[in-house]
Amino acid sequence: MWSYIVVSICVTQVLTDKSFSKLISERETLLKNELKMMLGSDLVLSDSEQQANDVIMKLKRRELDYGFRNPQYFNFSKHFFEYKDDIKRSELFQIVKAMPKGAVLHAHDTAIQNQDYVVSLTYWQDLYVCFLEDNILFLFSKEKPNEKCPTQWQLMKDARYSSGNVEKFDAHLKQYFTLVIDDPVQDYDNINAVWSKFQHYFIATSPLFCYKPIWEQYFYDALKAFRNDNVMFVEIRSVLPQLYDIDGNVYDELVTAQSYKKVLDKFLTDYPDFFGAKLIYAPLRSVDVKTVEEYINIARVLKKKLPDFFAGFDLVGQEDLGNPTSEFLMQLNDVSHEFNYFFHAGETNWYGSSSDENLVDAIVLNAKRIGHAFALVKHPLLLEEVKKRNIALEVNVISNVVLKLVEDVRNHPLATFLAQGLPVVISSDDPGLWDAEPLTHDFYVTFVGVASRHADLRLLKKLALNSLYYSTYKNKDKLVHEFDIRWAKFVHNVIRDYA
Amino acid sequence: MWSYIVVSICVTQVLTDKSFSKLISERETLLKNELKMMLGSDLVLSDSEQQANDVIMKLKRRELDYGFRNPQYFNFSKHFFEYKDDIKRSELFQIVKAMPKGAVLHAHDTAIQNQDYVVSLTYWQDLYVCFLEDNILFLFSKEKPNEKCPTQWQLMKDARYSSGNVEKFDAHLKQYFTLVIDDPVQDYDNINAVWSKFQHYFIATSPLFCYKPIWEQYFYDALKAFRNDNVMFVEIRSVLPQLYDIDGNVYDELVTAQSYKKVLDKFLTDYPDFFGAKLIYAPLRSVDVKTVEEYINIARVLKKKLPDFFAGFDLVGQEDLGNPTSEFLMQLNDVSHEFNYFFHAGETNWYGSSSDENLVDAIVLNAKRIGHAFALVKHPLLLEEVKKRNIALEVNVISNVVLKLVEDVRNHPLATFLAQGLPVVISSDDPGLWDAEPLTHDFYVTFVGVASRHADLRLLKKLALNSLYYSTYKNKDKLVHEFDIRWAKFVHNVIRDYA
Numbered sequence: 001m002w003s004y005i006v007v008s009i010c011v012t013q014v015l016t017d018k019s020f021s022k023l024i025s026e027r028e029t030l031l032k033n034e035l036k037m038m039l040g041s042d043l044v045l046s047d048s049e050q051q052a053n054d055v056i057m058k059l060k061r062r063e064l065d066y067g068f069r070n071p072q073y074f075n076f077s078k079h080f081f082e083y084k085d086d087i088k089r090s091e092l093f094q095i096v097k098a099m100p101k102g103a104v105l106h107a108h109d110t111a112i113q114n115q116d117y118v119v120s121l122t123y124w125q126d127l128y129v130c131f132l133e134d135n136i137l138f139l140f141s142k143e144k145p146n147e148k149c150p151t152q153w154q155l156m157k158d159a160r161y162s163s164g165n166v167e168k169f170d171a172h173l174k175q176y177f178t179l180v181i182d183d184p185v186q187d188y189d190n191i192n193a194v195w196s197k198f199q200h201y202f203i204a205t206s207p208l209f210c211y212k213p214i215w216e217q218y219f220y221d222a223l224k225a226f227r228n229d230n231v232m233f234v235e236i237r238s239v240l241p242q243l244y245d246i247d248g249n250v251y252d253e254l255v256t257a258q259s260y261k262k263v264l265d266k267f268l269t270d271y272p273d274f275f276g277a278k279l280i281y282a283p284l285r286s287v288d289v290k291t292v293e294e295y296i297n298i299a300r301v302l303k304k305k306l307p308d309f310f311a312g313f314d315l316v317g318q319e320d321l322g323n324p325t326s327e328f329l330m331q332l333n334d335v336s337h338e339f340n341y342f343f344h345a346g347e348t349n350w351y352g353s354s355s356d357e358n359l360v361d362a363i364v365l366n367a368k369r370i371g372h373a374f375a376l377v378k379h380p381l382l383l384e385e386v387k388k389r390n391i392a393l394e395v396n397v398i399s400n401v402v403l404k405l406v407e408d409v410r411n412h413p414l415a416t417f418l419a420q421g422l423p424v425v426i427s428s429d430d431p432g433l434w435d436a437e438p439l440t441h442d443f444y445v446t447f448v449g450v451a452s453r454h455a456d457l458r459l460l461k462k463l464a465l466n467s468l469y470y471s472t473y474k475n476k477d478k479l480v481h482e483f484d485i486r487w488a489k490f491v492h493n494v495i496r497d498y499a
Numbered sequence: 500m501w502s503y504i505v506v507s508i509c510v511t512q513v514l515t516d517k518s519f520s521k522l523i524s525e526r527e528t529l530l531k532n533e534l535k536m537m538l539g540s541d542l543v544l545s546d547s548e549q550q551a552n553d554v555i556m557k558l559k560r561r562e563l564d565y566g567f568r569n570p571q572y573f574n575f576s577k578h579f580f581e582y583k584d585d586i587k588r589s590e591l592f593q594i595v596k597a598m599p600k601g602a603v604l605h606a607h608d609t610a611i612q613n614q615d616y617v618v619s620l621t622y623w624q625d626l627y628v629c630f631l632e633d634n635i636l637f638l639f640s641k642e643k644p645n646e647k648c649p650t651q652w653q654l655m656k657d658a659r660y661s662s663g664n665v666e667k668f669d670a671h672l673k674q675y676f677t678l679v680i681d682d683p684v685q686d687y688d689n690i691n692a693v694w695s696k697f698q699h700y701f702i703a704t705s706p707l708f709c710y711k712p713i714w715e716q717y718f719y720d721a722l723k724a725f726r727n728d729n730v731m732f733v734e735i736r737s738v739l740p741q742l743y744d745i746d747g748n749v750y751d752e753l754v755t756a757q758s759y760k761k762v763l764d765k766f767l768t769d770y771p772d773f774f775g776a777k778l779i780y781a782p783l784r785s786v787d788v789k790t791v792e793e794y795i796n797i798a799r800v801l802k803k804k805l806p807d808f809f810a811g812f813d814l815v816g817q818e819d820l821g822n823p824t825s826e827f828l829m830q831l832n833d834v835s836h837e838f839n840y841f842f843h844a845g846e847t848n849w850y851g852s853s854s855d856e857n858l859v860d861a862i863v864l865n866a867k868r869i870g871h872a873f874a875l876v877k878h879p880l881l882l883e884e885v886k887k888r889n890i891a892l893e894v895n896v897i898s899n900v901v902l903k904l905v906e907d908v909r910n911h912p913l914a915t916f917l918a919q920g921l922p923v924v925i926s927s928d929d930p931g932l933w934d935a936e937p938l939t940h941d942f943y944v945t946f947v948g949v950a951s952r953h954a955d956l957r958l959l960k961k962l963a964l965n966s967l968y969y970s971t972y973k974n975k976d977k978l979v980h981e982f983d984i985r986w987a988k989f990v991h992n993v994i995r996d997y998a
Contacts (some may be wrong), residue, residue, distance in 0.1 A: 352952030
């Protein structure tokens with residue numbers, strides 16, 4: 001009797017144990033295989049990269065685990081404006097800043113610099129200003145402008161120094177040059193409210209930036225800012241506004257593009273370690289078919305006159321309010337063999353709307369990359385197409401927070417894109433408008449706030465490599481070779497300074 | 500020469516046209532095939548259903564298109580507290596209310612009724628109250644309780660009528676019985692803040708609800724509320740607290756469950772058109788292994804004594820703070836053949852954390868359904884497993900908003916789950932705490948706020964059918980047959996009243 005019981009117990013235990021070990025192995029296999037799907041998991045770290053990774057993951061886990069235990073202090077569940085300066089004190093942020101991050105493939109030319117920089121431009125000579133009730137007009141001119149001003153045109157210098165308090169005056173100016181406000185949750189209470197302020201910025205700054213000498217200086221300094229943020233190459237989107245000079249001459253879009261090319265050449269002479277820039281012509285989408293046909297003609301001229309500088313075509317502006325891409329489908333299809341397309345698409349929360357379905361148009365029009373693609377996570381078939389056709393997604397997390405698509409970045413669809421290993425590139429859209437670094441903030445928020453706690457240096461490296469791979473830079477081997485050299489140096493420095 | 504040119508133009512046009520029509524067809528095919536993946540797309544509507552669908556879609560599109568053009572007035576991008584009452588005025592809401600919605604499979608027993616109902620319970624005889632600084636204690640007793648009270652125990656009746664203003668007194672009471680506050684965005688500024696208030700509710704109301712006569716009345720009235728909201732069947736989660744009576748007797752968990760069964764039987768006699776309720780024993784997860792072993796023993800007793808009423812086992816409480824399921828993996832695995840599991844898992848924003856990985860434990864432990872699964876969208880492989888194993892997802896959108904997982908419901912992963920046709924059931928979690936209807940608000944928000952603009956009556960019907968199909972109700976044929984009868988009547992009424 002006893003022996004029977006003992007045997008019975010033993011058998012039960014063995015059975016149970018075996019089943020439990022099977023369970024554990026099933027559990028671990030699932031988790032492991034899933035991590036193999038994650039972007040970057042195909043990379044194999046060298047020994048020194050592994051050492052740097054240990055440093056980085058220790059810092060990352062420390063930040064995350066503190067937040068997990070103290071969600072009231074976790075930055076990324078708050079609005080970007082609340083933590084943008086604080087996170088600069090993070091060691092990990094500094095490492096990400098020092099990291100070679102490859103290329104910026106989605107950024108708008110007149111939104112790279114922050115409000116301090118723009119204010120500094122208002123110190124240039126011959127600038128006139130007209131204060132409106134809720135905005136500001138500028139014009140460079142030798143004489144008082146004839147353009148309409150409901151108050152009065154003043155020389156900026158006079159306005160500033162007669163104000164009695166230059167500091168206060170400049171602080172007042174700054175508010176026109178940024179989206180940053182004290183209480184974004186309250187004051188940007190819907191998407192149109194923040195887009196409206198966004199438009200105001202472009203309206204206010206356009207006659208400032210379109211002054212040809214400023215235009216060139218801005219671009220030169222923007223390139224410098226990218227380079228300082230360890231970016232090698234840039235594809236810049238521009239509506240290509242018409243520039244003017246102090247004599248009142250106005251130039252066409254080609255001149256605008258050519259002035260960029262001229263600045264770029266100068267910059268490359270001054271900084272030969274930079275790999276250059278290309279132009280994506282991206283005019284406004286809220287136009288009629290005829291205007292799009294004109295855009296296409298301009299694009300043809302650009303391509304012909306600046307074949308090495310012109311990268312392709314896009315349409316910009318708030319998708320929900322602008323016309324959907326489908327309205328121009330025939331025109332865009334007719335010339336799709338002529339241009340690389342980099343369409344904005346799916347920068348919306350409206351599932352099943354016309355702006356949501358810009359995604360399908362970008363795909364069937366053979367876009368090389370899609371700008372934002374925020375809504376793609378709700379489109380399982382389009383997502384498969386994106387994989388099949390190897391269309392890169394230009395994701396701009398912070399922009400999507402500021403422009404009210406998502407609040408807590410942990411709900412950004414980027415997490416899903418990364419988990420599935422989609423061809424993502426991280427970019428910054430309009431970093432100057434929210435006072436972010438040209439690229440570091442977006443990389444850091446992606447790495448710590450959005451990606452899995454398990455995502456490591458391989459993800460960071462892959463994101464940088466993707467930005468090179470999916471760029472239009474011709475000599476990819478050269479680009480990647482140079483990246484590898486800088487990467488090795490970065491890894492070395494991380495180990496030296498932190499390990 | 501001319502003829503050559505004419506021919507050339509014609510050929511070009513033909514070529515272009517053909518290519519464009521191909522593009523259009525590709526575009527339409529992609530959109531159409533993607534919609535075929537959506538939950539509910541396998542259903543075929545009858546002629547009368549199609550008529551009702553036309554009514555419903557007209558209303559839905561009107562609401563959505565108005566919001567698209569006027570996002571400042573779009574409800575679902577705001578906090579639920581801001582629109583919960585307003586949307587009751589929507590005709591579509593009223594239709595969804597009248598719609599047979601099947602079963603509620605994820606709701607917690609003591610969080611079904613709203614603050615007004617709970618206040619009404621404080622009018623019962625023999626209730627003593629003790630006001631604390633930031634909470635309130637109750638006890639039913641014949642005499643003044645001996646339990647500790649830092650202020651003083653008063654008969655509720657005396658406290659209320661000596662207050663001088665009964666209305667004000669009751670309004671003050673109500674705040675303990677709801678999560679609804681004026682400024683949730685400001686005052687629930689992190690997830691723990693709202694969970695803390697949530698816990699306070701359960702602490703405050705426990706001695707009120709655990710008075711056996713109240714316990715039974717509450718459940719009876721909860722069943723009535725579900726039935727009034729056109730729910731046929733309920734699976735209710737309970738921690739099964741120990742009940743007490745006026746003589747100070749305290750009863751064990753089995754008695755708590757039995758009292759439910761008794762009430763249910765009475766309810767079914769009074770309302771024979773209701774299809775019943777089952778119990779998911781769901782005690783607190785923030786405990787040690789030994790306690791889980793005790794839970795399992797209690798579950799065994801429940802299963803043995805109430806085989807038709809007991810549905811299965813779960814663990815509850817904030818996942819981020821509680822112990823991960825993996826800590827009890829061996830114990831839960833040992834008895835997994837004995838119980839249906841309905842684990843809460845992935846009710847978190849912390850990607851790659853222990854609470855996030857509760858998802859994998861729910862899967863390997865063979866859960867029949869997963870509670871919330873909010874984080875599943877970041878887990879492509881686990882998501883495939885869920886499909887393969889046909890594990891239903893109990894999604895509670897409004898709960899996830901109130902408990903701070905997501906702000907704008909359009910970012911809820913449910914949109915992705917629906918788009919992929921995952922086995923989703925919609926439930927309401929704790930509707931009383933945010934003053935929602937037992938199920939209608941969740942269905943309405945899902946249909947209008949989360950799902951695609953194109954999602955129609957087929958989605959609504961499928962969600963209702965899923966809740967029957969994935970329930971533990973035994974005679975599914977009978978259940979579905981009765982549902983079909985009610986559905987036909989509902990369709991008839993929609994056509995009669997709105998077409």
